[in-house]
Each structure stands twice: as C-alpha cells, then as structure tokens.
Amino acid sequence: MYVVIVGCGGVGYHLTKALLAAGHEVTVVERNPAKCELLFEEMGSVVSNGDGTAVADLRKAGTARAQVFIGAAGRDETTLVACQIAKHVFQVGHTLAVVKDTKNEPLFSVLGVDVVVNATRLVVTALEEGVPGQPLVHLRNAGGPNQTIVSVPVPEDAAIAGRRVGEIELPPHSFVSLVIKREQALLPAHDVVVESHDELVAVTTVEEEQALYEVVTGV
C-alpha cells in the first residue's frame, strides 16, 4: 500500500517506521528542513520536505497515487486542511487524522475524514481501564457529535443489581445496548435481570454519562 503521512513528530515518526517495517511504501511530508535531514540520514528518501497544507508539496509527495493519507501534524488545524486536500483535491480513498483536541473530533467526522484517532482519548481510555475506581470506559464515539458508547461494570452492592433491564431508569438519551455476563453477552431484553459483576454497554451522551454512571453504580 502507498501511504502519505503529514507531520513527522512523535506520532508520524513512529508510524512511518512501523509502516515501512510492515512492507508498505511510505512518504512522510515534514515542514522543518533540519528535521528532514536527520530523518533522511536514518530512513532515506521516504522524507519529503514541504508544507502538508500546500497542494504543490502534497503533489510532489505523490499524494495523487496514495491509497491512504494520514494527517499527524503538530496542530489540528494543519491536520484538518491536509486531510481535506487529500480527500477533495487528490481523491485519496482513505484519510485518517490523528487529532489532539478531543473537541475537534466531531468536526473531522462531519467533514468526511474516514478515521479519526484521538491520542488524548486513547490515553484517557488507557487510564480509565488501568486505574481502579474509575470504571466507566469510553469504547468509541457513536457517530453523532455528542453520542458515545461506554461500558460500566455493575458493582457488588449496586442498587440496580437484581432488577430487570426494563425497570432501570436511565437518563432520557441513554440506553443499554448489551449486558455482558460472566458466561455470555445478552441483548438487553426487558426481562433480562442485571446482576453484580455484569458489565453494561450503553449508548449515552457527553452530558448524560455521569448521570448514567451514577444510576448503574449507585448503592
């Protein structure tokens, strides 16, 4: 596969090396000439010195024949413009953006960037999964600008333990989409009984997730 990456910072650099190691053809566009020289010494001609938001520089990097385009610049603004040029000027089939500000994610999705990866969110999710006492885990965005899919384990002494899914009063825009029990995962039919140590996967909104968490974990 031919991949063009914009930005050879922390993310772009390791991405370039990993993709090369996996046998892909890669060009990474980097604005800083001094950095390009260092990278050239290490990786050879995969580095192209240029502005990732300049049509001519992206053309020089061969964006027109790229199957995948990855925006991984230092600023989200740059990543956005680079991805939009790739998509609309060069008709690249798959555009991927590594976004820094969580709040920019919806915009990238609305504008048709195919995959939006949020480094900050990944770290937060890793923290939530790794640190006990913060068991609400963000699984992914649900498509809408505000919707998110979360997973919450039902604690030992939760008030909802022993009740049916249909009886649990959730915030208005939240609903359970899966009940994961020890042996199997169940669709949340009204008569499925929730027990301690089950895990509820729910669709919720940014505004409601705290309220949802309190309903599920309240004693």
Next chain:
Amino acid sequence: MEAIIYGGGRLATTLAQELTEGGYTVTVIDSDADYLESVSAPPAIQTIRVIAPTMQDVLAEAQLATTELLAALSNDDQSNALVAQMGLHVFKVPAVICRLDNPDLRELYSGLGLKTVGLSEMDLFSRIRQHVAGETDD
C-alpha cells in the same frame, strides 16, 4: 444580532466597527492582548483572548451557537479553515466568511461550500492567473 470575528488586524477592526454601527453585538477573538484592548475602545465590542489552542472552548464561550455571523479573518489559513468549518458544520452559524490567502485553499474550500475571501494581493494573483491562462477580464 450577534457577530463573531476570529483573528484581528485592521480588517477586523474596521469590520467590527461597521457591524456595531449596523446594530450587531460584536465579539472579537484574538491572541494579542494589546490589539484586543485597542479594538474594544467602543464599549459595544466584546473581546475574548485565545491563550490555549482549545478552539471549541473559545467558540463555545463566544456563544457561536446563537450567532448570526462568523468571520474568520486571522492571518493563518489553517486556523481560519478550522474555525469557519466548525461554525458552519458544528454550530450551524447562518453566515460564515473565511479568509484564505492561499489561492489553492480558496478554490478547495469554495468548492466545499465555504464563502471565502482573500487579501487584495490574492485577487491580483488570481487575475495574473487568469491572464496567464489567456482569459480576459473585460
């Protein structure tokens, strides 16, 4: 009626004054404190200083959701493109104007439904382009 101007400069100062006279409540967003002080001399013009690069917070604070007009006029094409598209697609502002000095970007974003303006130099550039392409003006 509310209007938000992102990015300063003389262009923004003039626009802010004209809009104020035309009955708009104007908010100017910029990173330069001295500039903002100069622009807010008429009391009707509010200012917000951008410090951290959290554009969404700044735009939410400026109450973009209830504004009628957003003009992204900073000297940074990329920031303007992000702010303008945020206004248009996330906050659904009815009128959005985006300054883009790079003619390639103007072409791209005009095609994507954004109202774009460039510096007069850029108009000159496009005229030279037309001339080179063999088109005549009149």
